[in-house]
Amino acid sequence: xxxxxxxxxxxxxxxxxxxxxxxxxxxxxxxxxxxxxxxxxxxxxxxxxxxxxxxxxxxxxxxxxxxxxxxxxxxxxxxxxxxxxxxxxxxxxxxxxxxxxxxxxxxxxxxxxxxxxxxxxxxxxxxxxxxxxxxxxxxxxxxxxxxxxxxxxxxxxxxxxxxxxxxxxxxxxxxxxxxxxxxxxxxxxxxxxxxxxxxxxxxxxxxxxxxxxxxxxxxxxxxxxxxxxxxxxxxxxxxxxxxxxxx
Amino acid sequence: xxxxxxxxxxxxxxxxxxxxxxxxxxxxxxxxxxxxxxxxxxxxxxxxxxxxxxxxxxxxxxxxxxxxxxxxxxxxxxxxxxxxxxxxxxxxxxxxxxxxxxxxxxxxxxxxxxxxxxxxxxxxxxxxxxxxxxxxxxxxxxxxxxxxxxxxxxxxxxxxxxxxxxxxxxxxxxxxxxxxxxxxxxxxxxxxxxxxxxxxxxxxxxxxxxxxxxxxxx
Numbered sequence: 001x002x003x004x005x006x007x008x009x010x011x012x013x014x015x016x017x018x019x020x021x022x023x024x025x026x027x028x029x030x031x032x033x034x035x036x037x038x039x040x041x042x043x044x045x046x047x048x049x050x051x052x053x054x055x056x057x058x059x060x061x062x063x064x065x066x067x068x069x070x071x072x073x074x075x076x077x078x079x080x081x082x083x084x085x086x087x088x089x090x091x092x093x094x095x096x097x098x099x100x101x102x103x104x105x106x107x108x109x110x111x112x113x114x115x116x117x118x119x120x121x122x123x124x125x126x127x128x129x130x131x132x133x134x135x136x137x138x139x140x141x142x143x144x145x146x147x148x149x150x151x152x153x154x155x156x157x158x159x160x161x162x163x164x165x166x167x168x169x170x171x172x173x174x175x176x177x178x179x180x181x182x183x184x185x186x187x188x189x190x191x192x193x194x195x196x197x198x199x200x201x202x203x204x205x206x207x208x209x210x211x212x213x214x215x216x217x218x219x220x221x222x223x224x225x226x227x228x229x230x231x232x233x234x235x236x237x238x239x240x241x242x243x244x245x246x247x
Numbered sequence: 248x249x250x251x252x253x254x255x256x257x258x259x260x261x262x263x264x265x266x267x268x269x270x271x272x273x274x275x276x277x278x279x280x281x282x283x284x285x286x287x288x289x290x291x292x293x294x295x296x297x298x299x300x301x302x303x304x305x306x307x308x309x310x311x312x313x314x315x316x317x318x319x320x321x322x323x324x325x326x327x328x329x330x331x332x333x334x335x336x337x338x339x340x341x342x343x344x345x346x347x348x349x350x351x352x353x354x355x356x357x358x359x360x361x362x363x364x365x366x367x368x369x370x371x372x373x374x375x376x377x378x379x380x381x382x383x384x385x386x387x388x389x390x391x392x393x394x395x396x397x398x399x400x401x402x403x404x405x406x407x408x409x410x411x412x413x414x415x416x417x418x419x420x421x422x423x424x425x426x427x428x429x430x431x432x433x434x435x436x437x438x439x440x441x442x443x444x445x446x447x448x449x450x451x452x453x454x455x456x457x458x459x460x461x462x463x464x465x
Contacts, residue, residue, distance in 0.1 A: 132415060139409045146399050155462040156395055160409065163391055163455055167413045170444075174416040177440070178423060 007084035009227050016220045023217040031210030038203035054112045056204060060211035062105040065133065068098025068215060072140075073165050076158035086223065088154035089230070091161065092144055093222030097215060099137035106130055125175040126183040132171045136164045150230070248332065248340055255344035259313065269310040269349045270356065276302035277360045288365040295364035296374065296425035303353055303378060304414050307385040308407055310349050311393040314341055315460070319397050328464055338460065339453040342390040343383075350382030366429060373428035377441055381421035384445040387452035388413045394459040416444055 006012050038056035045052035075091035078084060109127065110120045121127065143160055147153035259266045280298045284290050318324040327337050357378055358371050366374065392410030396402040424437035 132412060135408075135412045139405075139412060142405055142408055143395065146396070146402070146405050152462060152465075156459065159455065159459050159462070160395060163413070167416065171412075171415045171419075174419040177437075178419045 004082070004084070007082070007086050009086055012086050013224060013227060016224055020217070020220065020224075023213065023220065027210060027213040027217050030206055030213055034203050034205075034207030034210050038200070038207055042199050042203060048116060051112055051115050052200070054108050055200065056207045058105060058108040058112065059204060060208040061101045061108065062130070063208060064211050064215050065098060065102040065105050065130065067212075068094050068101060068219075069133065069137070069165070069168070071219070072098065073161050076161040079154055080158045080162075085154075085230070086227070088158070089226040090219060090223045091157070092154075093226055094215075094219045095137055095141050095144070097218045097222070099134060099141065101211075101215070102130055102134045102137060106134065123179055124183050125172075125179060128175045128179070129168075129172040132175075133168055136168050140164065248336055251327075251332065251337065251340045252344055255341055256347065258317075259344065259348045265310075265313065266348045269306045270352050272309055273302050273306040273353050273356075274360065276305055277364065280364070292365040292367060292429070295361055295366040296370065296422050296429060298364060299357055299361060299366075299374065299378075300381075300418055300422040300425070303350070303357075303382060304385060304411065304418060306353060307345075307349055307382065307389055308410055310345065311389045311406055311410065312403060314345055314390055314393045315397050316393070319463070324460070325464055328460070334457040334460055335453045338390055338394075338456040339387075339449075342387045342453065342456075345389065346383050346386035350378070350386055354378040354382060366425075369431065370425050370429040370434075373434045373438065374425045377421045377424040377434075377438055380438065380445055381417050381441045384417045384441075384448040385414060387448050387456075388417075390456040391452055391459065394456045394463065397460070397463045417441065417448075420444060 006015055035056055039053050042053070044050050072091045072094045075087045075094065079088040079091065106127070109130075113122070114120050140157060140160055143157050144153055147156055277298060280294065281291060284294055315324060318327065328334050330337075354375060357374055361371065361374055389410055392406050392413065395409055396406045399405060420437050420441040424434040424441060427437055428434040
């Protein structure tokens, strides 16, 4: 009995099908509780006023934008090494979700930046590296779309995910060399002496948990869709071959 | 390997190979900038380093299709893959030939074009040095991008979408060296980083590109 059992599409569909309703419920609970608590039941910041509340969307989205790419990379590597199709499809399914989180982080950041920094956009290292990450997501999705043979597409995108990871990381540090930033340091970190104040901390954690769950749920949902599309394609091919034999 | 290099160079340099096209493209991109920015020397000299670098990036990009595409279409790539020469070496030689016909001539005429963009005099040696050191990375990274989109319909645009983001670090370091020299700062750290990045790319990109090519011709 090992984890790899669920690399079998049938087993995967069975397990994920059973887990979906619970995952949806848990996502809604965490996200709803975190956001409602954060938006309506925490005080305004003494300097930032109500704009501080965007933190409940911005920070979790930024967190998941990066983690989605890491998950995509790991899934791609599993595909490259063990050739489990579910893994390749999960990587494919994660890309649009990750790209959306990146966009959410950029847009919420811009909305907060306008009143706080006085500008929608600055070529700050963090902002710039997120834009670069977004471009890498777009390229990855474009390559999946462009290659017709599914197995080849999975191999090529896995290679791109690997090369892209190296260069996204490299760009992250190259932009530090290029420009000094406006963006503050991390709001949360395990080894920092001072984190976000406690009143904001708990709803933020809840909202982060909600975003993680939302990501897992969406990726599972999209992977299930991809598997069904594969099955549909296989059925169509078989039907076509049968029709040929009859004729 | 030298025979392959000679073949690649001959194919590019002889009639119909289009060796000049990358260079002409470079010239045209630079020509367009004063129309966009305005002819004031002050404005031009500020954007000159970045302009020349971005023009170099673009002319490397538009010539990438000759790396593998024709060999892929007429089957030479299969023959090369079956030859005793490892595919990694084939990729490296092809990227080198691409650099010799794109990056190197471009580095040679860059000072002349920098003159028209009013680049400050102190920056010329550093411009040439940065391009000479940085453009090999563009050709070798280009090999990865070209391999990824090999044989695709409408692959040309996708090559740009996939390759240009990979060029960002090279652009940052390479252009930074020239800007620093133009502003009277020390350009050596940026140039050293350009060189380091270029060496790392030269050492690793052929392996990545060859692996991708094996997927393509499987």
